[in-house]
Amino acid sequence: MRRRPADRDQPVDRRAHHHLRRTGMKIGILGTGAIGATLTQRLSAAGHEVKVANSRGPETIPDEVFTAGGRAADASDVVTGVDALVVSIPLNRIPDIRLLVDELPAGAVLLDTSNYYPMRDGQIAALDEGQVESLWVAEQLGRPVVKAWNAITAGSFSAKATVTGSPNRLAIPVAADDDADRALGMSLVEDTGFDGYDAGTLAESWRQQPGTPSYCTDLTREELRGALATAVAGRAPRRRDLAMSVIAELTKDVTIDRGDDFLVRVNRLIYN
Ligand SMILES: NC(=O)c1ccc[n+]([C@@H]2O[C@H](COP(=O)([O-])OP(=O)(O)OC[C@H]3O[C@@H](n4cnc5c(N)ncnc54)[C@H](OP(=O)(O)O)[C@@H]3O)[C@@H](O)[C@H]2O)c1
Numbered sequence: 001m002r003r004r005p006a007d008r009d010q011p012v013d014r015r016a017h018h019h020l021r022r023t024g025m026k027i028g029i030l031g032t033g034a035i036g037a038t039l040t041q042r043l044s045a046a047g048h049e050v051k052v053a054n055s056r057g058p059e060t061i062p063d064e065v066f067t068a069g070g071r072a073a074d075a076s077d078v079v080t081g082v083d084a085l086v087v088s089i090p091l092n093r094i095p096d097i098r099l100l101v102d103e104l105p106a107g108a109v110l111l112d113t114s115n116y117y118p119m120r121d122g123q124i125a126a127l128d129e130g131q132v133e134s135l136w137v138a139e140q141l142g143r144p145v146v147k148a149w150n151a152i153t154a155g156s157f158s159a160k161a162t163v164t165g166s167p168n169r170l171a172i173p174v175a176a177d178d179d180a181d182r183a184l185g186m187s188l189v190e191d192t193g194f195d196g197y198d199a200g201t202l203a204e205s206w207r208q209q210p211g212t213p214s215y216c217t218d219l220t221r222e223e224l225r226g227a228l229a230t231a232v233a234g235r236a237p238r239r240r241d242l243a244m245s246v247i248a249e250l251t252k253d254v255t256i257d258r259g260d261d262f263l264v265r266v267n268r269l270i271y272n
Contacts, residue, residue, distance in 0.1 A: 022187045023047050028078035030054075030097060031088035034154030035113050037065045039086055039192065042161065044069030046191035053078040055093075079103045084184070087141075088113040088149075091133070092121035094140045101141045109181050111146040111188070112137050115210050119244055130234070133209055134175060134202045144202070146176040146185035151208045152194070153216045153263050160218065161193020171221040173199035173208040173228060195221045199228055211236030211243070213272050218264045236271075243270045 186196025
């Protein structure tokens with residue numbers, strides 16, 4: 001059964017999510033960077049109807065983004081009439097899209113890929129004080145989110161997709177408070193070439209933030225289970241910043257090719 005775009009003022013029947021049709025969904029994507037571009041390609045290839053926007057306008061989005069389908073749109077168009085919206089923009093830009101997100105149909109599922117990097121985003125006091133990143137995002141956007149695709153590097157996301165059931169398939173953690181929303185997130189992760197792993201509620205999603213054992217370390221479903229369980233609260237921010245410093249130092253000399261898995265190798269060393 002296809003979900004009808006709900007009127008914003010109508011109460012949302014959460015049970016309807018359980019019957020959500022998982023193919024041919026209407027999906028909006030905000031952000032066409034490293035992650036947003038791959039999302040557009042994979043979700044289009046999986047048969048979804050995808051429209052994407054950046055901050056500068058549809059004409060600035062390169063054609064390569066649409067090799068498997070999808071179309072460029074204005075940001076205001078991307079939130080209209082969709083079943084799901086994926087936000088894939090720098091975390092410090094999230095407050096800028098609040099008014100856009102307010103225009104989403106009430107029943108649409110909101111997914112977010114973001115991570116907090118103070119070096120890039122500037123210091124955000126609530127996050128420095130330990131607020132879980134996905135809860136901060138939900139607070140900024142005024143509605144619950146599904147946290148997905150945050151814990152895979154752009155390189156692995158682009159290069160390591162496999163079909164469902166492949167041996168040693170990599171898994172991506174998906175956290176949300178609503179079971180049906182989380183199931184939808186996992187299904188969309190599957191569509192992008194990875195096992196969707198049920199990582200529980202948003203309150204638990206600090207376990208998949210930068211600096212934790214599960215973060216961008218290319219793990220299978222079984223490995224991910226252990227990595228999420230062994231995360232230690234409060235340890236990650238220092239390790240996140242340490243990894244950033246190590247990566248900055250080791251990539252200064254651009255003539256040295258560190259190999260495709262360089263980021264994953266650094267993360268595995270520092271985050272475990
Ligand atoms: N790179 C990774 O390895 C990786 C992995 C997992 C998760 N993530 C997270 O996913 C998010 C996106 O990462 P990325 O590496 O893809 O970023 P990116 O390459 O820097 O691209 C960011 C995109 O967001 C768009 N954008 C910025 N502000 C916007 C706004 N107000 N409205 C609409 N679009 C806006 C930018 O458009 P303009 O260029 O037009 O401004 C650009 O297309 C970040 O939060 C990041 O932490 C990244």
